[in-house]
Amino acid sequence: MTAASFTPKGPFSLAASIRFLEGFTPASYEQAADGVLRMAFPADDGVHVIGCAVRQKETAGPTPAAVTADITVHHGDTTLPAHLGTGRHQAARAQLARILSLDVDGAGFPALADADTVVAGLQADCPGLRPVCFHSPYEAAVRAVIGNRIRMSQAAAIKARLARDHGQAVRVAGEELHAFPAPDVLRRLDRVEGLSDIKLERLRALSEAALDGGLDAAILRGQPVESALTELRELPGIGPFSAELVLTRGAGHPDVFPTAEPRVHRAIATRYGLDAATAGDPARLAGIAAAWSPYRSRVALLLRTRAQDSARR
Template identity: 60%
Template sequence: MPAVTLTPAGPFSLASGIRFLEGFGPSNHHPAADGILRLAFPADDGTSVVSAAVRQEVRADGGTGTVRADFTVHPGTPDAAKSVKAVNAEAAARQAVRAQLARVLSLDVDATGFTGLATDPVVAGLMADYPGLRPVCFHSPYEAAAWAIIGNRIRMTQAAAIKARIAHQHGHRVHIAGRTLHAFPTPTVLRTLTHVPGLTDIKIQRLHALAEAALDGTLDAPHLRALPADYALAELRALPGIGPFSAELILIRGAGHPDVFPRHEPRVHKSIATAYGLRAPSTDDVTPLARIADRWKPYRSWVAFLLRVHAQDTPRPGPTCHGSPPPS
């Protein structure tokens, strides 16, 4: 089985990422006790599926270990398989898988400067609570967009069940490291579905449109991250059924953009206000919160992610973080 290795630049803990996925509904993740992250997902090419078993080296000195992923690429069609053999594209496939896995685990970002944000006591507390945790992203902007459509105006548990059922009934089944997983359908498959229990006709139509957008490159992660964030968000909002909240989800957690302040994420706003001892934020003006987030550059998405995780882990009435705001 081919493999790729990823060397984290800065702190990273795969174990922390696995623990996060245990409570992340869209992932439908059922962890094993062996420390292996098993993944199955549509590849960025829109037709094939990747299965991978991801492990992190345990270093005796306690340093950040190298990440290794043993993987298999499952071509979407016999013609695709012949094409791969014809052009001897094994090296290209390995490079593509490596890039996608790095993005999913936020290992495509140099985090050597992230610990420098610990001069902010709030951020320092989050780092202490979640050592080595980086955002674990959707497998692609396409899957993030599909989740946004499926989950619109229904409960997360209901949406997660529908997404899992779609994967079981229409996705590629793979065996990886002793377990069976079902990948979410590729765009070429998703655009053929005409009936999905639990989804309205308009949602199915929107999923078809997203599948076409994925195939024509509109949802290409490198393309979205190369654009100024406002431009990328505007492109995403032009897609059927994608509003401001969903556009940010796709860019931040689908394309893995590390430095976007989520202006339409009320739970994050509440977490920031609570952590920094501010009054409840106004939904009409998040400028004061955005100013605080500017201190987190170039990792605004990452700190917002940690605040969201902290809020979920903290019993109500609300999250409390460490320290007080740093001087401006």
């Protein structure tokens, strides 16, 4: 096990991240209410499995407390000691930072509120909430294919069952978790309850793409947004909506306006009081969202989160 510490640049609340996961159906997050975020997931290298317990002390002032994490890296039944797996533990730390959007400098985010009362309201409603990403672009792409044309709750159940039946069990802060199957495991499955043959074929292809480097988070984020989206749309089962999901919530790109997500478009129209013509024009909505840069992904998440909360109420 190795201990890692993160100093957030700008507002960040781990408690807000946990609340988001608890209300986000695809995450299937149900754990002890002790303020510890427990996760187990395949490493970006597609070989190792990472377990981590994340904590943050509550603070009263505007400066967020440091985020700490106990991280274990596993290779099969072997847990790599910190002194023997330094590179793997550093990579695990970087992956965890991306998952929690702690790799993004958020110091300039509060200033968006000075020029936009809608963003100011979102910040007040969701203090410290940053995008909580899928563990990798691979998992985001798999989730997109599984969830195509079925209810979110059904897709979440299938993904959880895959983890339970084929993923590695990892002990994290007193609880046993199952990581989602690594690409090499998923590509060898010949049957999955609840999945059609075509979806399973697409999952195998996504696994191959992940192993070949086609779902590398750093490469996807390092390209122009449209180039990355075009590349992702070439993958089987990945359309415009799914490509944006993989880029923003898989690779953790902080500055993408979702042109293919009607829920966000409706939320913008409602919050900004737009007429029907503007509300139905993604290009005009993108013009409004340009003022959110370099945090367009984050504002879009807050809009969607508040809209979902309002619908539940």
